[in-house]
Amino acid sequence: MTASVNTFYDYIIVGGGVSGQCLAYFLAKELPTASLLLIDRDPDPDYNISFWADSEIPFQAFLSKQWTKIAVRYGADRRVCPLNNYRLQAFWRADFDTYLHKELTSLPNISFQEANVKALDEHGDTVDVQTSSGTYHGSWVFDSRLNIAALRQNDSNLMLMQGLAWEIQTNTPIFEPDTATLFDFLVETPEFDFVYVLPYSETYALVNCAFVTPYETNIDKATCEAVLRDYIADRLGIQHYTVEKACYGRIPLTSRPFPRHSTSRIMPIGVRGGMVKASTSYAFTRILNDSQSIARSLAATGSPYYRDQRAWYYRWSDKYTAKVFSRLPKLAQKLMFSMFHPETGDLSLRFLDERNSLRENQSLFQHIPRPVLTEFLLHLIFPSLP
Ligand SMILES: Cc1cc2nc3c(=O)[nH]c(=O)nc-3n(C[C@H](O)[C@H](O)[C@H](O)COP(=O)(O)OP(=O)(O)OC[C@H]3O[C@@H](n4cnc5c(N)ncnc54)[C@H](O)[C@@H]3O)c2cc1C
Numbered sequence: 001m002t003a004s005v006n007t008f009y010d011y012i013i014v015g016g017g018v019s020g021q022c023l024a025y026f027l028a029k030e031l032p033t034a035s036l037l038l039i040d041r042d043p044d045p046d047y048n049i050s051f052w053a054d055s056e057i058p059f060q061a062f063l064s065k066q067w068t069k070i071a072v073r074y075g076a077d078r079r080v081c082p083l084n085n086y087r088l089q090a091f092w093r094a095d096f097d098t099y100l101h102k103e104l105t106s107l108p109n110i111s112f113q114e115a116n117v118k119a120l121d122e123h124g125d126t127v128d129v130q131t132s133s134g135t136y137h138g139s140w141v142f143d144s145r146l147n148i149a150a151l152r153q154n155d156s157n158l159m160l161m162q163g164l165a166w167e168i169q170t171n172t173p174i175f176e177p178d179t180a181t182l183f184d185f186l187v188e189t190p191e192f193d194f195v196y197v198l199p200y201s202e203t204y205a206l207v208n209c210a211f212v213t214p215y216e217t218n219i220d221k222a223t224c225e226a227v228l229r230d231y232i233a234d235r236l237g238i239q240h241y242t243v244e245k246a247c248y249g250r251i252p253l254t255s256r257p258f259p260r261h262s263t264s265r266i267m268p269i270g271v272r273g274g275m276v277k278a279s280t281s282y283a284f285t286r287i288l289n290d291s292q293s294i295a296r297s298l299a300a301t302g303s304p305y306y307r308d309q310r311a312w313y314y315r316w317s318d319k320y321t322a323k324v325f326s327r328l329p330k331l332a333q334k335l336m337f338s339m340f341h342p343e344t345g346d347l348s349l350r351f352l353d354e355r356n357s358l359r360e361n362q363s364l365f366q367h368i369p370r371p372v373l374t375e376f377l378l379h380l381i382f383p384s385l386p
């Protein structure tokens with residue numbers, strides 16, 4: 001990072017992770033004459049991020065692979081769903097950082113500062129950003145520092161997605177390179193847990209186990225390693241392989257609303273701004289859309305607060321769906337599995353993206369067995385049901 005010289009900026013972004021860099025990119029595009037400071041304290045660990053999209057995302061060069069079919073599995077039952085417009089895609093954080101850093105450093109209006117941000121102090125039309133290398137002043141500040149203590153205080157039912165990813169190399173062809181396993185639900189455990197498999201070639205794949213648990217439940221790395229070892233041997237039938245890359249991670253999941261308007265000139269972004277969808281734990285495309293919307297709103301109105309375009313039933317249902325998922329994880333697995341059929345690949349992903357109309361959802365829900373849907377809806381509508 002290059003040191004900044006000024007202390008006053010139009011926009012200051014705290015945290016140069018995924019949301020900080022995405023927002024810097026879109027602000028620079030929409031407001032090319034505005035001055036912008038990106039402050040980050042240290043490099044982040046590398047990890048794999050996957051997402052689905054039915055159109056090209058604005059920057060592409062760091063993506064490592066796309067899949068045209070997704071598979072889901074529940075016990076012995078496996079379904080393969082070809083995708084028409086959607087693609088499942090993935091990348092590594094380190095590739096994303098390298099690409100975005102190169103793009104952003106080529107822009108004249110962005111400065112970078114390596115520093116620990118200690119406090120934000122808003123007064124009048126200015127926010128003072130106190131850091132380990134001095135104080136900077138911004139008209140608007142976007143904050144992506146994760147604050148677990150605040151999340152836990154705000155949500156007594158805070159959940160956690162935790163898990164381990166291995167990239168493995170086999171010596172014989174075993175994977176179908178065009179088919180990614182999105183969910184292979186582990187049905188014999190008490191949690192909402194699953195494995196996903198992203199094959200890069202016939203002999204190379206990312207295998208990731210994921211557990212959704214109450215925040216206090218710790219599924220440590222050794223437990224995850226044992227789950228992956230068993231899965232690779234028993235489910236995939238692979239005896240000889242090498243682990244080329246590994247990453248253990250945790251994402252907090254909350255269904256409580258995020259206080260985005262808590263102050264007038266400091267806006268939380270990224271995970272801190274509520275971009276993790278509580279019922280799926282996916283965040284990347286939400287972060288992209290949010291960054292683009294903030295930049296467009298600032299360019300059009302001078303304010304970053306834009307109108308949430310999601311239909312009311314999505315805004316309402318995600319919050320309560322996550323609660324049902326946390327109380328009845330096994331019902332949640334059945335519900336998720338039964339949404340995916342060979343003819344509903346795109347429709348299911350569009351539903352998870354909260355973009356289907358009510359009519360499209362109606363046709364999707366017809367595929368879910370009545371007892372599963374009824375039990376889920378009863379718990380959704382009457383949260384105090386035992
Ligand atoms: C292991 C893992 C796997 C994930 N996989 C997926 C996935 O497959 N699909 C998906 O959609 N989402 C995924 N996510 C969720 C989400 O996409 C990522 O967490 C994403 O990085 C969130 O972006 P962010 O900007 O909110 O946080 P980060 O990218 O973590 O950025 C926050 C930044 O703030 C900086 N910072 C923190 N404190 C300070 C401070 N005091 N001063 C200065 N800087 C500070 C940090 O250094 C960091 O760079 C995953 C998350 C994890 C952890």
